[in-house]
Amino acid sequence: xxxxRIVETATRLIDTEGVAAxxxxxxxAALDVEAMSLYRYVNGREDLLEAVVDxxxxxxxxxxxxxxxxxxxxxxxxxxxxxxxxQVAIEHPAAFPLIATRHPAAPxxxxxxxSLRMVEAFLTGLEARGFSQRQAVGAYRSFTSFLLGHxxxxxxxxxxxxxxxxxxxxxxxxxxxxxxxxxDVREFPTVARLRRPLAEDHTDxxxxxxxxxxxxxxxLENAQ
Amino acid sequence: xxxxRIVETATRLIDTEGVAAxxxxxxxAALDVEAMSLYRYVNGREDLLEAVVDxxxxxxxxxxxxxxxxxxxxxxxxxxxxxxxxQVAIEHPAAFPLIATRHPAAPxxxxxxxSLRMVEAFLTGLEARGFSQRQAVGAYRSFTSFLLGHxxxxxxxxxxxxxxxxxxxxxxxxxxxxxxxxxDVREFPTVARLRRPLAEDHTDxxxxxxxxxxxxxxxLENAQ
DNA sequence: ACCTGAACACCGTTCAAGT
DNA sequence: ACCTGAACACCGTTCAAGT
Numbered sequence: 001x002x003x004x005r006i007v008e009t010a011t012r013l014i015d016t017e018g019v020a021a022x023x024x025x026x027x028x029a030a031l032d033v034e035a036m037s038l039y040r041y042v043n044g045r046e047d048l049l050e051a052v053v054d055x056x057x058x059x060x061x062x063x064x065x066x067x068x069x070x071x072x073x074x075x076x077x078x079x080x081x082x083x084x085x086x087q088v089a090i091e092h093p094a095a096f097p098l099i100a101t102r103h104p105a106a107p108x109x110x111x112x113x114x115s116l117r118m119v120e121a122f123l124t125g126l127e128a129r130g131f132s133q134r135q136a137v138g139a140y141r142s143f144t145s146f147l148l149g150h151x152x153x154x155x156x157x158x159x160x161x162x163x164x165x166x167x168x169x170x171x172x173x174x175x176x177x178x179x180x181x182x183x184d185v186r187e188f189p190t191v192a193r194l195r196r197p198l199a200e201d202h203t204d205x206x207x208x209x210x211x212x213x214x215x216x217x218x219x220l221e222n223a224q
Numbered sequence: 225x226x227x228x229r230i231v232e233t234a235t236r237l238i239d240t241e242g243v244a245a246x247x248x249x250x251x252x253a254a255l256d257v258e259a260m261s262l263y264r265y266v267n268g269r270e271d272l273l274e275a276v277v278d279x280x281x282x283x284x285x286x287x288x289x290x291x292x293x294x295x296x297x298x299x300x301x302x303x304x305x306x307x308x309x310x311q312v313a314i315e316h317p318a319a320f321p322l323i324a325t326r327h328p329a330a331p332x333x334x335x336x337x338x339s340l341r342m343v344e345a346f347l348t349g350l351e352a353r354g355f356s357q358r359q360a361v362g363a364y365r366s367f368t369s370f371l372l373g374h375x376x377x378x379x380x381x382x383x384x385x386x387x388x389x390x391x392x393x394x395x396x397x398x399x400x401x402x403x404x405x406x407x408d409v410r411e412f413p414t415v416a417r418l419r420r421p422l423a424e425d426h427t428d429x430x431x432x433x434x435x436x437x438x439x440x441x442x443x444l445e446n447a448q
Numbered sequence: 449a450c451c452t453g454a455a456c457a458c459c460g461t462t463c464a465a466g467t
Numbered sequence: 468a469c470c471t472g473a474a475c476a477c478c479g480t481t482c483a484a485g486t
Contacts, residue, residue: 023458023460024459024461025458033470033471034470034472035460035461036461036463036470036471037469037470037471039460039461040470045461100321100324101380103380108422111380116415117412119412119422120411120413120414123415124414127414134421140422145430145434148377149369149374149376152373153368183340188341188343190344191340191344193357194347194361197357198364201331210366213437247478248479249477258451260453263480264449264451268479268480269478
């Protein structure tokens, strides 16, 4: 029994059954131990969640110089890093929101790159590829905002089936928000008309093109 | 006692004491009523949270034609809308993450514009200002991603003081993540060096320039 | 019609006690 | 050194009973 093992199975429990299902007692059971034993390794539930987040962030692979072609510059660095973060988000759709939601220790540790190790690697990575100090810091800000927006949306859409369909109240049936199939064409004609294009899933291209645009933007700012 | 009043005080409770403090029993007490009474108006805690989110989303002001100058086009529409969403996020820093985290009813209801009314207004607003169907849908996607990333980061940074400082474990003191003041210069030299620029708060300009860039990008895509 | 008391199952957490 | 039983305070939720 180690803290690492606890964090591991906690992460798995979250990913398979949702954050709400992560209970000290259930986690204990999953580890064949009583809940109270966990308090030897973990400072309560909050500390456990924090540890899960830290482990997830630490599992993001940072592209080393050897991973990239010698000709590649910062663009390749950010490209690869972005996809590595995305991979973690996709692998842990239920746990990823925790990364976004829990307040980081310092105000400049921005999710999802919210660890000192991560920030250090990011900044040195960009400075090594020609960014000035201000440019590197600015890129850290834009890059994190970009990742958070896209990946949280992606994760939220994945987790949908986990939420048990809720029954509407008996009373007030009149104003239950319309679900999927039954859409009030009178009240929302435009949504009804654009139903098809709205329903299409373009997550991959969206991420790709938004990333591309961010890189262009950074390039322009650096040239100025 | 109405559902609206319940949702209202629930929102206030969340904003002042955090989501974890929103308990059926405490909410009841805040309304001078036993917790069980709430079940007449609300289908359990989950339904209540959903209602809080819906109310927040509905409170976002959508710029009407009369709010804008006649010469203003879609750019002004998106500018004003973006700032209105941001205002709600800033007024409810603790509640805003709920908007981002809870799965919307339909996969194309993207936070933070996650209501039919909102999507309808957004799409008609853009179509009325010259967007094609595809362009309007594309803009809905980029715009929501942009808002989510920026506003969630902003909200997360605001809420920081709410989180009670956690004591590190007695054992394993060696690898407690360094907090603010005591930063290991050896291990994280670049972060230490860029300490100053990193600590600066540029939330406003960031939002402004990122929004500006998004508008430019949409303009380019529309021209193609 | 609206509120409540009592009850149940399930939490997080502490601590003295076991091995 | 590590795990546990018992206990406490606090949850969400149901339902029969009150007014």
